[in-house]
Amino acid sequence: MGEVLAQAWAVARKDLVLEFRTRTALVSAVVFAALVLTVFNFGRDPTAVPTIDLAPTILWVTFTFAAMLAMNRAFQLELENQALEGLLASPLSRTGLYWGKLVANLVFVAVVEAVGLPLFVLFFDVPVGRVLAPLVGVIALATLGFVAVGTLFSALVMRTRFAELLLVVILLPFLVPPLIGAVQVTARLFGGRPLSESVGYLKLLAAYDIVFVSLASFLFRFTVDE
Amino acid sequence: MSLAHKGRWITMVGLVCLAGVYVRALAFTPVERLQGPAQKIFYLHVPAALWTEAAMILVGLAGIFYLFLKDPRLDRFAAASAEVGTVFAIIVLTTGPIWGKPIWGTWWTWDARLTSTLFLFFLYVGYLLVRGAVRDPGVRARYAAVLGICGLCLVPFIHLSVFLFRTLHPQPIIVKPSAPSLPGSMLATWLFSLVAFSLLYVGFVTQRYAVGDTDHA
């Protein structure tokens, strides 16, 4: 177990060093998030729908779309010089590889969200100050679930044609439960409702995380081993 | 008799049963008081919806067994089941709006149950696209199994999120903890229809499986 974690950390660290050195994907994802927020601002009628009603949806559509850009990157970079082949021939455990990719993806998406959230507050003037801690908690809970599935699926599609497009299509149905949960909890938080009203959705998000993180950890080996 | 022939016969029997269901539904089953004749579509809609979901569950189960047994027949079954499930999902998604227009006054509502079938439909489409995108049969079977198993685990989550979401949809009236609250004659017609759809599922899958068999012979 200790060795698997050490390997996972080695993979995650390598991915993050590569990412912060080239920055192409990260900058693209952040700019993309900013663009989506801007487009939403012009794509609504502020006199007809109060911002606060639309805000949770805007936030989560932005986050999930930007996250999908991030997940394509994870295994594409292993195809350069067939590095993946080398990884698989080394004693690196498959679970270690998956967890490493998952951690790198989570950090990547967290950076996009950390930039996206203040922009969102700025553009839509949503008072998040008093609910910041629970909001961050919900973001973490929902993000873990769909990034876990997305990381598995990005390994699945990496060698197919139109990998980016295919990933979006197969991931979409899997985004529904975390998206519904996250939007509902966020709406209640913005509406100043007590957290106890969101318990059902929080349980849904937690259950989704547990099921899909374990399932993906187990199934990952079948996407890379021949 | 070849597998394809058997499949054709089962499908035929299923279609005859379905015709029987509609003779019974239109002529011998009472018209629902509030919904009027539109309710008749329910005999088509609900069994199709049940089998849309059952087909996904079977795709997932076949995937689990494939990963352990590596038997290509399991993969061929999963492929057949997914294609038939897609067809059933289309039936649900067409009959839903036909019923919804007179009853809800609109073709499409983002009603949770209809929406969850829509997502099952997307799941099927994604599954079939992945199958189409991989050429090597062994790799394709493995990828399909992984995706199918994830789909199987997603089904309860779609239901849960749908359940928590407020819904316009008529609450389930047949499969629920208390006794069914459907008049006897309607229930009989419905059960008859469920049998017809089960036959159709088995018939379609058998035929599709047989076609896959000759593809690889």
Added chain:
Amino acid sequence: MLSAEGLRHTFGEGRGQVVALDDVSFTLTSGQTLAIFGPNGAGKTTLLKVLAGLIRPQAGSVRIAGGRRAIGWIGHETHLYEHLTVRENLLFWASLYGMPAPRRGPRAAEVLGRLGLGDRADRPVWSLSRGLAQRASIAKALIHDPSVLLLDEPFTGLDLAAAAELRVLLGELRGRGAGGGGRVLVLATHNVDEGVELATDVAFQRRGRFVHLAPLGGRGPSEIAEAYRRAVEQRTGGVTDG
């Protein structure tokens, strides 16, 4: 020590089925270098991948003293990350092999020195020429001091000088293995001239069939090429190449 026993592997099914390995067995001990010759698509890469544990064969087994950790894999792709420096690449691979952190730095420096990459260690891989990148790739494969080296078409894309240099290097590696003993080298190539100097043993592979001719004796490249042709014709029932 490396031994393969009754390996069999196919791709596809039905009419499109390709037999990549057909009952392949051999044993090599340290100091031996096996050169596998065969046309493209003969199943050489599949064999190496099976030996490296990348593909689980449908039948048969591979035994390697020391297991997966004892393997160094050199493909015609370098397996290096272009945006990391040579040293960073080596440190990353060292960590995957479970080398303790304090030992990684000195070990990387040692390997880089031996391969003459000391002055380029801190340059990103994308800035290296094909020959240097190949050398960095060999450094990467040696970082954990493997006793078995698997080489898949290592000469592809190298100019004559770089290829000659690589041959000298591989000759040295064969002699100096883990703990001072010799290494086992398995070299797959479609070009008989490239590998024959290094080999102690040769094998011909075609359509999954494997003919092991051991040892090499004093035969030169032209005799090997002739034997290759004969072996192929004999084993495939007179079907000639092409």
